[in-house]
Amino acid sequence: MKKLVLAVALTVGSSLCAMAANEVAKAPPAAPYEQVSKLVKLPDFLPGMGKLFVDPTTLPAGPFLAYDHDGDIVSTIYMLPIEDLNPDKRFDDLASPGGNVDHVDVYYNAGHPGVEEPHLHVVLWHVSVADEAQVAK
Secondary structure, X not given: OHHHHHHHHXXXXXXXXXXXXXXXXXXXXXXXXXXXXXXXXXXXXXXXXXXXXXXXXXXXXXXXXXXXOOOXXXXXXXXXXXXXXXXXXXXXXXXXXXXXXXXXXXXXXXXEOOEOOOEEEEEEEOOOOHHHHHHOO
């Protein structure tokens, strides 16, 4: 019986993740997400990242949803302030609203409009390394 309950829970959980990913699969995602370039002075499309959307109430960390030129989701990005990376602060249960994660990149950023303080970009790629080229230019 426990195995059946676990199997049902896993199936339902996987289905919910798939439904959530489907809701943001194409740009623009539904509210509360807003296009970042309409919130701060940034271009509509950032080479290497794509077209970004965020729920403004989650700033500065995000998640930011990144889309390619065709409006397909390519990654979910978190921007974690360096000053918050200490023993007193935790970032628990970070979601991947874009669905399955193929690989993860983590890199430093000195700051930019919208997230001015130094921070880490944690990029959850929903596409393969080869397909990252979709947002290269």
